[in-house]
Amino acid sequence: MSENAFDLVIIGGGPGGYVAAIRAAQLGMSVACVEKRGTLGGTCLNVGCVPSKALLHSSELYEHTAHGLGDHGIKVDGVKLDLKGMMGRKDKIVSDFCNGIEFLLKKNKVTYIVGEGKITAVGKVDVKVGKKTQSLTAGKILIATGSEVTPLPGVDIDEKRIISSTGALALNKVPKKMVVIGGGVIGLELGSVWRRLGAEVEVIEFLDRLVPGMDAELAKTLQRSLKKQGVTFRLSHKVTSAKAGKSNVTMTVEPAAGGDAETVKADVVLVAIGRRPYSKGLGLEDLGVKLDGRGCIEVDHAFQSSVPGIYAIGDVIAGPMLAHKAEEDGVAAVECMAGQAGHVDYNLVPGIVYTAPEVASIGKSEEQLKEDGVEFAKGKFSFSANSRARANGDSEGFVKILADKTTDRVLGVHMIGADAGEMIHEAAAVMAFGGSAEDIARICHGHPTLSETTKEAALAIGSGTIHA
Amino acid sequence: MTTEIRVPVLGESITEATIGKWFKAVGEAITEGEPIVELETDKVTLEVPAPAGGALVEISVAEGETIDVGGLLGTINEGAAGAAAKTSPTPVEVTAPVAAPASAPAVQAPVTAGGMPLSPAVEKLVKENNLDASQITGTGKDGRLVKGDVLAFLSSGGAAAPVAAAPAAPSGPRPKSEREERVRMTRLRKRIAERLKEAQNTAAMLTTFNEVDMTAVMAARSTYRDAFEKKHGVRLGFMSFFVKACVLALQELPAVNAEIEGDDIVYKDYYDIGVAVGTPNGLVVPVLRDADELGFADVEKNIGELGRKARDGKLTLEEMNGGTFTITNGGVYGSLMSTPILNPPQSGILGMHKIQQRPMAVGNNIELRPMMYLAMSYDHRIVDGREAVTFLVRVKECLEDPQRIMLDL
Numbered sequence: 001m002s003e004n005a006f007d008l009v010i011i012g013g014g015p016g017g018y019v020a021a022i023r024a025a026q027l028g029m030s031v032a033c034v035e036k037r038g039t040l041g042g043t044c045l046n047v048g049c050v051p052s053k054a055l056l057h058s059s060e061l062y063e064h065t066a067h068g069l070g071d072h073g074i075k076v077d078g079v080k081l082d083l084k085g086m087m088g089r090k091d092k093i094v095s096d097f098c099n100g101i102e103f104l105l106k107k108n109k110v111t112y113i114v115g116e117g118k119i120t121a122v123g124k125v126d127v128k129v130g131k132k133t134q135s136l137t138a139g140k141i142l143i144a145t146g147s148e149v150t151p152l153p154g155v156d157i158d159e160k161r162i163i164s165s166t167g168a169l170a171l172n173k174v175p176k177k178m179v180v181i182g183g184g185v186i187g188l189e190l191g192s193v194w195r196r197l198g199a200e201v202e203v204i205e206f207l208d209r210l211v212p213g214m215d216a217e218l219a220k221t222l223q224r225s226l227k228k229q230g231v232t233f234r235l236s237h238k239v240t241s242a243k244a245g246k247s248n249v250t251m252t253v254e255p256a257a258g259g260d261a262e263t264v265k266a267d268v269v270l271v272a273i274g275r276r277p278y279s280k281g282l283g284l285e286d287l288g289v290k291l292d293g294r295g296c297i298e299v300d301h302a303f304q305s306s307v308p309g310i311y312a313i314g315d316v317i318a319g320p321m322l323a324h325k326a327e328e329d330g331v332a333a334v335e336c337m338a339g340q341a342g343h344v345d346y347n348l349v350p351g352i353v354y355t356a357p358e359v360a361s362i363g364k365s366e367e368q369l370k371e372d373g374v375e376f377a378k379g380k381f382s383f384s385a386n387s388r389a390r391a392n393g394d395s396e397g398f399v400k401i402l403a404d405k406t407t408d409r410v411l412g413v414h415m416i417g418a419d420a421g422e423m424i425h426e427a428a429a430v431m432a433f434g435g436s437a438e439d440i441a442r443i444c445h446g447h448p449t450l451s452e453t454t455k456e457a458a459l460a461i462g463s464g465t466i467h468a
Numbered sequence: 469m470t471t472e473i474r475v476p477v478l479g480e481s482i483t484e485a486t487i488g489k490w491f492k493a494v495g496e497a498i499t500e501g502e503p504i505v506e507l508e509t510d511k512v513t514l515e516v517p518a519p520a521g522g523a524l525v526e527i528s529v530a531e532g533e534t535i536d537v538g539g540l541l542g543t544i545n546e547g548a549a550g551a552a553a554k555t556s557p558t559p560v561e562v563t564a565p566v567a568a569p570a571s572a573p574a575v576q577a578p579v580t581a582g583g584m585p586l587s588p589a590v591e592k593l594v595k596e597n598n599l600d601a602s603q604i605t606g607t608g609k610d611g612r613l614v615k616g617d618v619l620a621f622l623s624s625g626g627a628a629a630p631v632a633a634a635p636a637a638p639s640g641p642r643p644k645s646e647r648e649e650r651v652r653m654t655r656l657r658k659r660i661a662e663r664l665k666e667a668q669n670t671a672a673m674l675t676t677f678n679e680v681d682m683t684a685v686m687a688a689r690s691t692y693r694d695a696f697e698k699k700h701g702v703r704l705g706f707m708s709f710f711v712k713a714c715v716l717a718l719q720e721l722p723a724v725n726a727e728i729e730g731d732d733i734v735y736k737d738y739y740d741i742g743v744a745v746g747t748p749n750g751l752v753v754p755v756l757r758d759a760d761e762l763g764f765a766d767v768e769k770n771i772g773e774l775g776r777k778a779r780d781g782k783l784t785l786e787e788m789n790g791g792t793f794t795i796t797n798g799g800v801y802g803s804l805m806s807t808p809i810l811n812p813p814q815s816g817i818l819g820m821h822k823i824q825q826r827p828m829a830v831g832n833n834i835e836l837r838p839m840m841y842l843a844m845s846y847d848h849r850i851v852d853g854r855e856a857v858t859f860l861v862r863v864k865e866c867l868e869d870p871q872r873i874m875l876d877l
Binding site: 407408409432434435436438439442443 | 590592609616
């Protein structure tokens with residue numbers, strides 16, 4: 001076989017792309033993975049999930065050390081922030097990971113090509129590497145080009161004073177005041193980082209609630225908690241313009257429904273209103289690959305686009321824009337290509353917000369069930385009644401389980417509290433097997449663990465809680 | 469030392485059997501004499517006891533398969549400890565046997581028909597309601613049962629698994645959650661079906677009707693109930709009256725007690741009356757031998773015992789062979805009138821029905837009388853109309869005036 005011919009060429013080396021590449025290699029395909037960034041891991045690894053979690057943890061430790069150890073009988077003096085060191089740690093974690101993924105591709109004999117891919121015809125991908133062009137022939141092409149920051153008209157991002165999440169992960173100074181435009185996951189997480197490091201943070205959100213799409217009770221509880229931590233909120237408001245001056249940014253803020261504008265100033269403005277699919281430069285229009293109204297590539301249940309032989313996964317197609325969703329897409333798409341029954345259950349993709357307290361959700365929210373006309377029973381249990389949480393001194397939040405009123409089948413689980421992001425997977429496992437709330441209640445949970453809260457929430461639906 | 473479990477001799481004309489159910493799984497401990505497998509034949513279902521104690525090391529024939537008399541069913545390792553003995557009740561309320569796992573847990577966990585383990589909530593429901601998990605359709609992952617499946621099964625009147633010791637109970641309606649259910653025909657039912665068709669296809673079968681005023685019988689029963697029970701230790705039922713009445717009539721009309729064999733009519737000088745019993749597995753007809761020589765008490769005793777054995781599935785083949793005439797009673801189920809089907813190769817069958825108060829002409833008056841319709845189906849090839857009608861009249865006369873039985877009139 002020619003060195004430029006592959007069974008599968010994947011354009012994009014993020015979590016969707018590289019995972020699909022490895023799976024395809026496991027299934028015996030010859031695979032090339034084309035990525036223009038210069039490193040693998042996509043948005044997630046380079047300017048998303050991983051660096052943000054590193055900073056979230058570091059900043060949480062900083063705040064805890066500086067202000068939170070007294071309760072534990074630990075006296076601490078002279079805690080200082082070394083922002084450069086914190087960023088350096090984050091950078092090292094990111095680069096270690098990028099190298100790790102390169103190693104994984106090598107181990108699975110996937111050809112990694114650095115360059116910008118363009119589909120010139122069905123079965124043909126041209127990769128621009130500097131001034132040169134490498135032409136590949138592909139049995140199948142998988143587009144995994146992900147997403148980009150959604151721009152806000154009137155607010156031009158310069159990544160210095162008006163920044164996106166990318167800039168927010170690399171500021172070299174703690175801003176005195178930071179305005180976050182957008183009360184979604186990214187805005188709240190990054191806002192939390194800088195608040196902990198000393199910034200005054202204000203969140204301006206267009207809707208009347210935070211984290212749209214998540215269970216409303218979770219959103220309310222999170223807002224209350226962040227407010228207690230010092231974040232101020234301006235809901236139902238929009239930013240119509242932002243101008244970066246020499247030392248700060250001046251914004252025009254109006255009520256979302258229209259009304260009197262006011263001026264708001266900040267040192268740094270973070271634009272976090274969302275992300276949109278990215279498919280520029282691939283040549284899709286010439287090929288006739290159909291996009292939907294939002295710019296997502298339309299695909300069928302086997303992830304094939306309107307043009308046979310061209311597939312797409314991850315943020316560039318519809319569905320939650322999450323790294324783990326992209327990974328599931330990638331595996332399913334490749335398995336479909338191999339004639340297997342690849343499938344993703346989008347109802348069971350957990351959503352996690354890495355604020356403190358953490359938020360985690362899987363399945364349907366109360367609002368969704370009500371809209372669907374499904375009769376459900378609700379069981380809720382607070383961490384304040386959980387021994388481990390109390391012993392840790394971190395007992396904010398609750399676990400809520402929604403189950404079908406007739407069959408007791410678990411339809412949705414929503415948590416807010418320390419480690420919710422880990423705890424949600426118990427729910428995922430039970431729901432994957434069609435389990436009932438009673439099943440959760442009858443599974444032995446270790447003591448003392450936070451997970452007992454999940455058990456009690458399940459008991460609340462059935463025979464009644466024991467510990468409340 | 470290993471011992472083979474072989475199919476025992478089952479009866480004169482029986483050459484093969486079908487494996488109905490294994491009571492033990494590979495690896496389980498067995499005691500000598502304990503029933504380990506159930507065999508189904510054309511006539512009867514029987515249990516095969518373990519020839520030795522030890523551990524069941526091999527099952528050679530699976531459920532549903534056929535095996536010849538003398539064939540190898542399985543092997544026992546004598547004296548071996550085997551898997552820890554099961555302490556929970558018989559597999560009847562559990563489900564399709566699953567080979568005991570290598571780590572030998574103390575109790576075999578219930579499973580679905582596909583061998584899937586049950587989740588905690590499902591297991592609780594199945595156990596509490598005595599359900600057979602293999603009979604419930606699972607909608608969970610890989611066909612597992614979810615709690616909703618069991619709840620739906622119960623709410624649609626799904627029946628508890630038939631337990632061997634229970635009396636013949638009408639089984640529940642089919643679950644609403646399925647449009648269809650495919651259940652393998654037991655060997656016994658298949659054979660019953662064949663014989664019924666055989667009867668219809670061979671005999672020139674007709675039915676003649678009459679009615680009987682049960683006042684006299686009921687009076688005799690109420691007058692002598694306590695004395696009878698005290699002396700004979702068994703209740704004075706209706707069946708003894710009917711059996712004796714039939715014997716008398718059969719003695720007068722021998723054609724009804726005969727059978728056709730090739731070109732011959734075989735007249736019999738013995739009166740073996742079959743009494744039909746309904747069981748969950750189907751209708752079986754144990755036979756009262758030499759009913760002409762039995763007193764009322766003996767008839768009642770024997771019928772009681774045969775009925776019990778029938779419902780327990782413990783009738784032997786000898787107990788069901790060779791009847792000359794049959795009595796069936798649809799009245800216990802509420803039937804007012806029916807056309808019973810012959811029990812080949814017999815030439816006659818009497819159908820009893822529900823006793824119901826009806827206004828009857830008695831002399832010039834109308835009185836309420838406890839009436840029962842009688843039906844007699846007969847093979848017109850050897851029983852002619854006059855004989856059939858006379859037979860039934862004679863039975864009626866004996867019942868309406870039981871002294872006739874005593875006086876042989």
